[in-house]
Structures are given as C-alpha cells and as structure tokens.
Amino acid sequence: MYLELDGQGPRYAQLTRGLKQAILGGRINAHSRLPATRVLARDLDLSRNTVLAAYEQLAAEGFIEGRVGSGCYVAAIGAMQAPQPVAKAPARSGAARAPLSRRGERIRELWDRRIPGREHIGLRYNLQYGMPMTNPQLASAWRRELAHAAAHAQTDYPDPQGLLALRRQICDYLARRRGILAAPEDVLIVSGAQQAFTLAAELLLDEGDRVVLEDPHYQGERQIMQASGAEIVGCRVDENGIVTTDLPTQGRTKLALVTPSHQFPSGAVMSLARRMELLAWAASSGCWIIEDDYDGEFRYDARPLAALKSLDRDGRVLYFGTFSKVLFPSLRLGYIVLPPGLRDAFIGAKWLTDRGCPAIEQAALAKLMADGAFERHLRAAAKSLKARRATLLAALRKHAGGEVEVGDSSAGMHVVAWLTRLKLAQARQLVARAKERGLGLYPISPYFLKAPARPGLLLGFADLPAADLQAAMRILGECLREI
C-alpha cells in the first residue's frame, strides 16, 4: 500500500492521518482488511510500534474494527466514504469568501480598506503617531510587577468588571489628575479604548442611528461606528475644538465622540464655553457623549485641564481612558467611567463578550500605580515629550518655516504641520520622496470624512531622540524645496 506522510508531528500521527484520508477518500474500501502491521511497517519503512499506534488510534476513533494485531477491517462510515480525491488541505489562496451577516460584510470591507499600520516601520526616521515610548525604568518595573503578580494573582475567572484594586487606583488617579470624582463601581476595565468603542456601539446603536464625529478624528472609532451601520455625521473642528453651532439639532443623535483635552488629530483644546455648550446640547437632545481622553495627561504649558467628564452633571458622558499611550500599546488595557444609567449594561456586555481582562496584567498594573512607579513614569514621559516637542518645532521652523503652519497646543505626542504651498497631489509626492530618503511621513487626510482644504502632516515625535527629530526635519525641508 502506498501512502504519503505529510511530515507534520510524530510519525504515528502522520500515518493515522494518511490512513484516514485513504479511508474517507474511498481508496481503502469499507469492510476491506488493512495490511498486517509488520507488512505496512516494512512497506513504509516505519517501526512496527508506529503502525500499531496508528491502528489503535483508528480503532479508538471508529475508523477500523477488529483486534489490532490480528486482523483489522475498515468500518462502514456512511455517505462520506466515496471515491473522490481528497485535497491535502483546503485551498488557501483565492479561497472563495463566504457570505456573512450584514455587520460581518461591513467589517470585512473595513478590514480590506484599512490603512496599513506601521507601513514605514523599517525607515531610519519614522514619524508615525502612536509608537510606544522607550523607558527602561518602566520596562524593568513592569517586569518586576508582572512576575510578582504571576505568583499571587488569582487563576480563576476574573471579575468581568475588572480587578477591584485596579479600579480603585484608577479612581484615585482620576481624582488627582483629571478632576473626575468616580467610585470603583463606575469603572469598567476593558481591553484598550478600541474595545470601549466596540461595547458602546453594540449597546447604544441600532443600524441607521446617527453618530456625530469630530472631523478630523481617529479612524479606529469611525470604523467601529461604520461597522455598526450607523449614520455618521462629521462636525467641524476649529482652534477651540468641536464647533458646537454645527451640531445637528433636527432628529435624534444617539452618540457624539469627542477628544476635548487634545483634539485628535488637529491638536485643539476644547474651550470651556464649547464644553458647556456640548453638555447642554447632549442633555437637551438625549445624546450620549464619549470623551476619548487618549493623551490628556500630557500638557506642557500648564497642569492638565480637567476632563469634560468632571463637568457632567446630567450623567451623559462616558469617559474612555487607555494605558496604550501612557504605558505601551501591546498591554491592551483601558477603562470606561460610566454614567449610572449605563453601568449594568456595560458590565454585562464585557462579561458576555470575553468574561473580563486577564487577571495578572491587571494586578501588575494596580501595583505599579499603587507603588508610585506609574506617576514617576508619567512625569519622566512628560518631561521627555516636552523636550522632544520643542526640538521638533524648532527644527521644523528652521528647515521648513516658510512652508508650514503648525497646529499645536502645547500638549500630546504629535503636532500637525499644515502645508501652506502644496496641493494634495504634491503632498503625496512629498511622502514618496521622503520615503526614498528614509523618512516616514503621514498625511492627515485619512483622518477626515470631508477632505481638508489643504494638505497636512501628522508628526508623531514620542519615540524619536532629539538628533533624529532634527535630521528628520532637515530631510523634510529638503524634500519640500524639491517639489
């Protein structure tokens, strides 16, 4: 008997698979007798024990009958046992795409059309926003806390709402640094802000419901709203944040997503007047507001402003916090401060979706916050970011001063450079030319629903040392002059 083994895993498992395929494919007929073990062993150059083990497995699974070692017969196993060629594995490339649910079709389309992440990752100078900051002190503190938590954290299913010790630390942190008074029962631990948006869309939106986004905005949040089939309305942003007079007043808006501390990506800080108008609009229209405070911690000319949530007297604001920016993205931890009317629903959704976040990383994070290592890291990060931002801006002025207008508000981990002379097509040329010279540039246009009047660049500076930022701006200036 001829059988080709597939080479994966132990020999007996390969032989078992090979015999099964021969039986299912009809190459060995029902009721026929299998070769004696020593015959097959000789034919295939295997040890007799290997063949015995395979026969025993086939018997245990019901493929053969009789006593292994004396005489085994192939079982009759129904309609599937027909002489048809069996593919070794289903075809991979060009596999037909299966039809999906309405939501599934939208998700697959969003995946197909995604902006490739980290596209310039191999370049010498990569100004991508959201790259993690390097901090060796933090890395070693984190390693220590993880090892400690691995020895002490519970192994049972976690609390779906999140570890109480971590929720307490977050409340302390919010009261001290973000002006928010919250109790641990208002806080839900989630797998990053992305999951927070997902749960909100799931719980608050039916297909066709209206959602207001700032324009420009973070694409991740827009994609989730698109996946839920919502009607998306963009609202203009100026130097005081979202333009509240442009908020829709006709019909019902279910949800509005804002970044008051540091508008993403334009960089504006929402003024107090706009904050009050937004809250009044939400209260009167029955709309929920998501405050995405992705980098509200980093403010360089003054103390961080209190969060919008601290002004929320009507319980309309869901506050989203993430540790991706202040620690590192691969951690996948964030949290929501919930208004009372939504608490049960969000905890229930987290419980239903994935039963809660991993226990060890939550315990390690709670300890990092309790020990003070978290705030030490924040202070060090703010200091380093402030210096890098100053370097970037000085170098940008020096090398491209006449060509750019800077959108900046002394905050965050990026600045926007609006290109005052170039047209949109020329900006694409600029990105391509910079790439050839080892500089990764990111246009701002993908962050808009409605294309901006002029091109701009999103310059992320968090993880680049001063010399790299200066070199990057020099190249940017040279590329600009060539166009």
Added chain:
Amino acid sequence: MYLELDGQGPRYAQLTRGLKQAILGGRINAHSRLPATRVLARDLDLSRNTVLAAYEQLAAEGFIEGRVGSGCYVAAIGAMQAPQPVAKAPARSGAARAPLSRRGERIRELWDRRIPGREHIGLRYNLQYGMPMTNPQLASAWRRELAHAAAHAQTDYPDPQGLLALRRQICDYLARRRGILAAPEDVLIVSGAQQAFTLAAELLLDEGDRVVLEDPHYQGERQIMQASGAEIVGCRVDENGIVTTDLPTQGRTKLALVTPSHQFPSGAVMSLARRMELLAWAASSGCWIIEDDYDGEFRYDARPLAALKSLDRDGRVLYFGTFSKVLFPSLRLGYIVLPPGLRDAFIGAKWLTDRGCPAIEQAALAKLMADGAFERHLRAAAKSLKARRATLLAALRKHAGGEVEVGDSSAGMHVVAWLTRLKLAQARQLVARAKERGLGLYPISPYFLKAPARPGLLLGFADLPAADLQAAMRILGECLREI
C-alpha cells in the same frame, strides 16, 4: 466664603473642584471677584500655595479671568451657569436605566438573569465545574516565562491575528494531539472561547437567523446567540452525541455549535458515524459548524480522539480551542482554526474589536509550549484528573450507588450524576441541604433549553484532592437518604 472639600486627592484639587461646583451651580456669579488668595486660605484653613494652585488651575481651564495674585473674576460661561443645586455625584442606587439598542437591551437582560458564578465558593467542598487546577510547577514556569517575555516582547500594537510564534506552536500542538493540519495563517488568537463565540455571532448571524445548539449545552454560548437575536433550536443529545436525525432540514440554519470530544455537559463522545452525518448535513445545508473543543485533551481510557475539524473536507468547521481549562481561566487566551473562506473576516473583526490580544502573555505562552513545559503540565494534569475521577466514581458508587446513574465517558473534568429517584423539586432540596453541610452541588437543569425528564448534578472534580472528593460523596449520600 464657605466651601466643603470632598476629601479625595490633594487639597488643591479638592479646592478646584469645590470652586468649580460653586461657579457652575451659580453660587458664585459670573463677573464677580474671587476672594484674595490669602483671605480664602485663612477662611478654609489652607496654605496660600494651595489656593494659588487652585486659582491657576481654574484660570487654565477658563473658569476665571484676570491675573492670579492680583484679582480674579469669574468668567461668563453660558447657559449652564444657573442657580441650581449641584449633586455632589450622580445618584448611584436606583439610577434610572437608560434605553439601549435592541442588542443592548438583550445583553442587559441576560446579565440580569445570569446564573451567579462561584456561588458556593466559601464552602468546604465545592464541586463547581471549571475551577482551575492547582499545579505549582506550572505556576512557577508561568512566572518565569512572563518575566522573560516582559523583558523581550514588543511594546508596539500587537499583530491582530496573534503572535506568529504562538500560532506556530498551536499548529504543532494540533497536528500532534488533535489530528488537525492547520497553517499559522488559519489560526486567530482570541481572548478565550467566549470571544470566539462573540466574533462568530457578529460575523455570521443577523437577527432572526437560526442557530442549532446541542441540548444540554454550555450557557455562555447560548447567551451570546441570544444576544445576537438569533432563533435558537435545541437538538437532542444521546450517548453518541448530537442526534443528527433531529437536525432541522427545512429552511436555512446558519450555525451549529457542538462539543464532539466530550459533550458539555452530558459527557457523551460523538461517534464517527454522527460526525460524518453532521458534516454531510452542514455541507448540504450550507451551515457553519463550531467545534468547541474545551477539554478534548483529557481522555483517560485511550489517546484523545482526533477533532471533528480533522474530518472537515468542505471547510465548514470553525475549531475553538481555549487555554482556560488546560492552563487557567484568568489567562483569557484561546484560538480559532478558521476555514479559508472566513479568515479575513475574523481577523478583521478581532482587529476592529480590540486590536489583538496582549503581547506579553502570548509570548510567554509560546515559550511555555516550545519548552515542553506545556505538555509536561498536560500529562501531569491528565494523570491527576484520571485518579480524581476514579476516586469520585468509586465514592459515588459506595455512598449513593442506588440513587444515581452516571453519565461518563472516561474524559474531561466533570461527570454527570442523574438522580434516578428524586423529582426536580426534591433535587432543589438536596442542593439546599448539601449547602448547609458545606457541600456545593450544581444541578444540570440550567444547561437545558427544554427541561430534562429527571434531575441531575454536574460534579466538577478537577481541583479537589481525593480525601475531599470522598468526604463530598459521603455527604451527598447522607443528604440523599434524608430526602
């Protein structure tokens, strides 16, 4: 001026909040002058620096105007500044529940009606299914791998599909132990089986679509199908697994959920004939099959049977694996082996939902598998489970032999004891009486869509030593005789 501080966080932050509330509540009017810093410091018994810091914060946030230290005036901040009492924090208990999306309302209802987890957790003998196994060797290996991974794993956003090294290890494992030939690009790492069910429901089901569940079944999977608004059809299970002649043939079924290795919770192993019939039915009706292989690893009388997925020639089977049972539940890692036609959609959904699983735990798990520590743990766990199962069954026969019929198939981490004499109401009495004596018992009825004809108990034995299992069965026998 009188102000009550809330006692949370540093004094300046408390004072800032108190002044904001006074301004927003209209107790301090727009355009009025704030007290001089030394006056307020004296009035409230605070240091002048504390008051200065609060005033600076208020100025930075736009609540007051003028120069701190000489004369500050309250800003006019629009319609919200009205004399109305401000609650210190929104009411917590009895907060009105906000209306939600259709899906949201279903989720909140499922959360309200959930079976409380771990209800007998304080009892001396707790036979709850799914409690993690204690293995000190595993715990120390895991601590070591986590600390190592924390020093070496990437900090950037993870691969949404999951760490390649981990997907490779899973493929090796599946080929060796579950008879499945898969490539790393077929595997998606998820946050436990619960998230796998969530993604499947999202991608494959529209409201009203039909789903087939085994009856009885795991409630977690049913709840997810209910949340998606699917029409749920239960299908009978006998000693050979799902009764394929009862599968619906009229109309379209989108999805069928099965546990072929060890039916949960009845304990049956699906026969080869039933497997082939199920696959033929799925192929002809265009239905997807989810194989939930939650404890297929643990088989005591023979080698584990190959998974249903190993017979899937038409690409209709989604194989779900979890590390909650073989390692520990608070890890929150599992995986899906996807048919080619669904690969993009599932990776896209994971990416959209939460950007991927935490990197460090994936790297640690990949290393645990590569080092062989994972398989050593599996062998140790299987040995310990086999001994505990034998102890449980012997003690059950001895103390309650005449009262129970055992549903068991030499596999898994639980057995079912059907109560041959008691009525359903008497079984509730039994559970209450056992609880008084320190024994946690779990009826099987919540796992059924259609109430079973006779009562039964789900006896989880994974984490109880032999002496405890014997004591537990003795108490069970005594309680039975008292009813």
